[in-house]
Structures are given as structure tokens and as C-alpha cells.
Amino acid sequence: MGSHTPQIRPAGRPAAGREVRGRLPWMLVVPALAGLAFLVLPLAGLLVRAPWPTLIERLAEPHVLEALRLSLVCATIATVACLLLGVPLAWLLARVEFPGRRVVRALVTVPLVLPPVVGGVALLLVLGRRGLVGQWLEAAFGVTLPFTSAGVILAEAFVAMPFLVISVEGALRGADQRFEEAAATLGASRWTVFRRVTLPMVMPGVVAGAVLCWARALGEFGATITFAGNFPGTTRTMPLAVYLALETEPEAAIVLSLVLLAVSVVILASLRDRWVNSP
Amino acid sequence: MTLRAHLVVVRPAFTLDLAMEVAPGEVVALLGPNGAGKTTALRALAGLTPLTDGHITLDGTTVHGLATEQRPIGMVFQDYLLFPHLSALDNVAFGPRCQGSSKTEARRAAATLLERVGLAGQAAAKPRHLSGGQAQRVALARALAVRPRLLLLDEPLAALDAHTRLEVRSQLRRHLTAFDGATVLVTHDPLDAMVLADRLIVIENGAIVQQGPPAAVARRPRTDYVAHLVGLNLYRGQADDRRVKVGELLLSTSEPLRGPAFVAFPPAALALYRTRPDGSPRNLWQARIEGIERHGDNVRVHLDGPITAFADITPAALAELDLMPGQEVWASVKATETHAYPA
Numbered sequence: 158m159g160s161h162t163p164q165i166r167p168a169g170r171p172a173a174g175r176e177v178r179g180r181l182p183w184m185l186v187v188p189a190l191a192g193l194a195f196l197v198l199p200l201a202g203l204l205v206r207a208p209w210p211t212l213i214e215r216l217a218e219p220h221v222l223e224a225l226r227l228s229l230v231c232a233t234i235a236t237v238a239c240l241l242l243g244v245p246l247a248w249l250l251a252r253v254e255f256p257g258r259r260v261v262r263a264l265v266t267v268p269l270v271l272p273p274v275v276g277g278v279a280l281l282l283v284l285g286r287r288g289l290v291g292q293w294l295e296a297a298f299g300v301t302l303p304f305t306s307a308g309v310i311l312a313e314a315f316v317a318m319p320f321l322v323i324s325v326e327g328a329l330r331g332a333d334q335r336f337e338e339a340a341a342t343l344g345a346s347r348w349t350v351f352r353r354v355t356l357p358m359v360m361p362g363v364v365a366g367a368v369l370c371w372a373r374a375l376g377e378f379g380a381t382i383t384f385a386g387n388f389p390g391t392t393r394t395m396p397l398a399v400y401l402a403l404e405t406e407p408e409a410a411i412v413l414s415l416v417l418l419a420v421s422v423v424i425l426a427s428l429r430d431r432w433v434n435s436p
Numbered sequence: 437m438t439l440r441a442h443l444v445v446v447r448p449a450f451t452l453d454l455a456m457e458v459a460p461g462e463v464v465a466l467l468g469p470n471g472a473g474k475t476t477a478l479r480a481l482a483g484l485t486p487l488t489d490g491h492i493t494l495d496g497t498t499v500h501g502l503a504t505e506q507r508p509i510g511m512v513f514q515d516y517l518l519f520p521h522l523s524a525l526d527n528v529a530f531g532p533r534c535q536g537s538s539k540t541e542a543r544r545a546a547a548t549l550l551e552r553v554g555l556a557g558q559a560a561a562k563p564r565h566l567s568g569g570q571a572q573r574v575a576l577a578r579a580l581a582v583r584p585r586l587l588l589l590d591e592p593l594a595a596l597d598a599h600t601r602l603e604v605r606s607q608l609r610r611h612l613t614a615f616d617g618a619t620v621l622v623t624h625d626p627l628d629a630m631v632l633a634d635r636l637i638v639i640e641n642g643a644i645v646q647q648g649p650p651a652a653v654a655r656r657p658r659t660d661y662v663a664h665l666v667g668l669n670l671y672r673g674q675a676d677d678r679r680v681k682v683g684e685l686l687l688s689t690s691e692p693l694r695g696p697a698f699v700a701f702p703p704a705a706l707a708l709y710r711t712r713p714d715g716s717p718r719n720l721w722q723a724r725i726e727g728i729e730r731h732g733d734n735v736r737v738h739l740d741g742p743i744t745a746f747a748d749i750t751p752a753a754l755a756e757l758d759l760m761p762g763q764e765v766w767a768s769v770k771a772t773e774t775h776a777y778p779a
Binding site for chain 2: 333336
């Protein structure tokens, strides 16, 4: 039933007008622009000071390629390790009620706020040659972890896993658990439910978490240098190479930094397009 | 009996306590207002909500100790919950796969079921590309694919628009008739319940208030909720032969009766007058108009007075009588239009 209500329109004004919202407050705009400059300028500086003419040549130097290869391999293996351990851990935190769950969740995030150097020291104390587990590992299997490539992977995984766990746990909490109930009514065991329903449904969260985890592992410095040292070819990853080059050969440091920057930007772009902005 | 159950679920502010039996091939509808415990009952049967007490046996086997995945059940959820990452075919094949069929076998069985619900052409479609009615049929096929002994349907038609609903309702009726196990469906829609079910169990506040064949429940409602569902005015009173005393009012009825009794009559049986009608018919009382609203093609008048009642009149009558909320009117109902039965 349509009774017409008279339309109220201010006299002497066009109906279609621009929305007037007042001036932007400078108290917000000025600090905002300063903040933006603070974030962007150092990156711009990197680009400005880059030795563009000799870039390709420097990139092709064996020690650069070596460091890059080591970084990529270690970060990838660390990410795989984080996936294998972190996804089940995230599932446990999101789906299973157990006493002390909040404490466990807090513990998982500790490496996130812990200074990486401290993480490296902690790793040494436990897995070092005289460490709690390390001396046993060496005696029983002859395995030494510190100052090896495996040590690099360990240090990176330690620092990066919280990113994966938090991302996956968030995805699990956001996923509608009734789909899991529906799967149970169809005769699926909890393992089958996880494999065939839960995991495919939280896959975007797992991928996003894995990418973050990988990026964090790629940039790891503190824990790596503390626990794994700085040996070319086995433990000198890109960030370590950058730091080292800065003291002897600043231009090489810039080149290495550019490579890391490029990798980060590519990751960020792929993450946004595929997993953040997609419906 | 296929299903025998006594379901007790105790929550801080709510207790469900209901006993039910369902024969093979029988369709029982749990009908009740929101929060009555219908869905809790269904989830308890499925093992998704733990029983506080009671038991569930299916074909003589105790199942209340089993986990959901071990019970011989199939369930259709209100919003279907089709797995979004699987095609319609793989959704239906999911159950058989879990029961140990090979991928090929499971898919063959699923294809047969999809064909039976008329969706052979949509087998490869992902759930988001299915219409509401199609998704409902895939959900039904998926539940039937595990060859359940007990089929559970939670508001199976609630998510559909009116037009689709009509079509899907009759299809669902056909599939339920063909199913040889026990079926329990939950609905708050009386029409769905009447069309789909052989027997109604009406639940209010976690307990059964009435049960029986749909026609009997519709004819002899025993609570205001049921009366409202089936569109009747219902009163409880004391009967003395052909008179029932409801509060202050004495209603003449057509059936002789003694003791506590219900009186029911349809809103269309009420006649309204602005002034006291001549010839003083029996069952006449003075009422106040509380509200007036459209009701289908008619107008529903809410009356307060010695008894509260709904009266359905035509828009023409409304205009002629010039009725307004707050007015005093005379209301009457013929004894032959009322129906009295023991409480």
C-alpha cells in the first residue's frame, strides 16, 4: 500500500549536491603523512642508492647466489616443518577443549614477541652441544644442530611458526563447525573430517599463514646468527650476508637488500590479490 | 519399532525431556515454537548434542553410546551445509566413501541418487552454483546415500522461497514415502508438518504437549500454540452437558460433555456487531477491539473481553461496520460452529 510521503528538500538548493564534510583535521593529516614518509623513504633510499649499472653483475657473484639459495632452501624447509607441526597445533588450540588451553596459546605466541637473539640463546641452551637435548642428541645419534644448515632451519622455524599457528587457528575459528558436524553424520571419523572438510575449507588461511611464515623465515637474523653462526655456504643466509657486506662493501649490501625487498613485495602482492581481497 | 528414544538434555535454563517411537517408514514431525527444543532433540538423536539421561535404540540396537559417525543416521541440515569445495556428486559420494566404498563405487551410487532427485545434470556443479531447491535435493541425496535407518531433517524447507517451497515440499513427500527407515523432521511450519508427516509431536518448553495424526491435532488443538498454528480460537473451561464455562462466559456447544474441556472455533465463525443484535443469539458477548490487521484476503480483528479471540471478517464488512481499535463491539458464535472436546 503506497501512501506518498512528501519529500523534504531544502529550499533553494539543488537536490544532487556534493557531500560537505568539513575540512580535514591537520592534527591527524600531518602525523599521518609523516608516518607514511617514515615507512616509505628508507625503501626509496634503497632504490636511489642502488648501483643500477652493475646490478646484474653483482647479483651473479657466487657468494650472493649462494646466500640466496641457502636462504630460499632453508626458509622453504622451515615453512614445511612449520606446516607439519603448526597446523595440527592450531587445530588442537581451535577445536579441542583441554585444561590450560589459554596458557598454551599464550606460549605459542611467545616467539612472536621474544627478541630473536634471545630465541637463539634459548635454542643453544636446549639444542646446543652441551644443551639439555643437544648433548643427548649428539651422544645417541651423533647429531649436532648448532652452526649447521639444520640449525638455520631450526632457528627460522622457531621464530616463524607462531605466524602460521595464529593464522591457521584464526581460520579454523572462523570456519563454520557445522560443516564438520555434517561430515560426522555422514560417517566421517575426526581424521577424515579434518582431511576432507576442515583443511580444504581453511586452505586460504593455511596458505596465508605459510606465506607469512616463509617471509619471516627468509628475513630471520637474530636467532640464526646466535644459534647457527655465520658460515658462508652453510649458515650465511641473505640477512646475514647483508649485515656482513655493510661493513666491507656497502654497495653489495644494497644489492642484497634489494633482492630481499623484491621478494617481500612479490609475496605481499600475491598474498593480497589471492587471499585477502578475493571473495 | 525402528526408533525408540527417551531424550533428556539438561541445560542451565532449559530441560528437554521427551519420549518417542517411530515405526519403519513412518514420518514424525517435531513441531513447536522457537526454543522449544526441537532442534536439540534432533541433534541428540544424531549424537551432536550429548544426552544427559535417557536412551536411543535403533532396530533394537543401543546407539546413544555411539559417536555421531558410528550411528546409522542421515541428516539434512536447515541450510544444507553442502561442502563448498566439493561438487554435488562428491558431496553425495562423501558418505559412501566414509563407509569404505571405493571412489568409483561411491560416485556411481551418488550419480544414481542424484538422478533419482532429478539432478543428474548438476552433478559437476559446486554448491554455490545450485539454486536453493537444488541444494535441498542434493542435501537429501547426500543423507540418503549412507543408507540410514534413521533420517533426520532440520527445517528442511525453511531456507526456500514460497514458490520453490511448494514444489520441493511435494518432492520431499515423495522421497520420504519411498524411504523405508524412520524419519524425524523438525519444523515450525504447520503446513510442512501436515503435508510431510504421518504423525505430529508438538513440543513446548522441552516437553510433548500433544501428538497424533495431523488431522486430529489440527481438529483438536490442546495448547494456544497449536490453536494458533492451525488457526483456531481455543479456550479451556468446565463443561456441563452442552455448555462450557470459560471464565465468566458460558459458551453453548454442539457436543454434550462433562468436566474439563476445550472449546475451539475458527475466527471466521465469529460475527461482529456495532450494537446488540436483535433476537439475542446465544454465545453473545461484549468485546473491545485491540487491533486490526490484514490476514490473507480478509481482515483479522483482535478482540479482548471475557475471552480474547480473533475474528476474521471481509474488508467489505470492516468498511460497513466502520470498526476502529478501541471500539466496543458485540461478538457472537453459533453453537454449531464450535467444537468441544475433553481436556
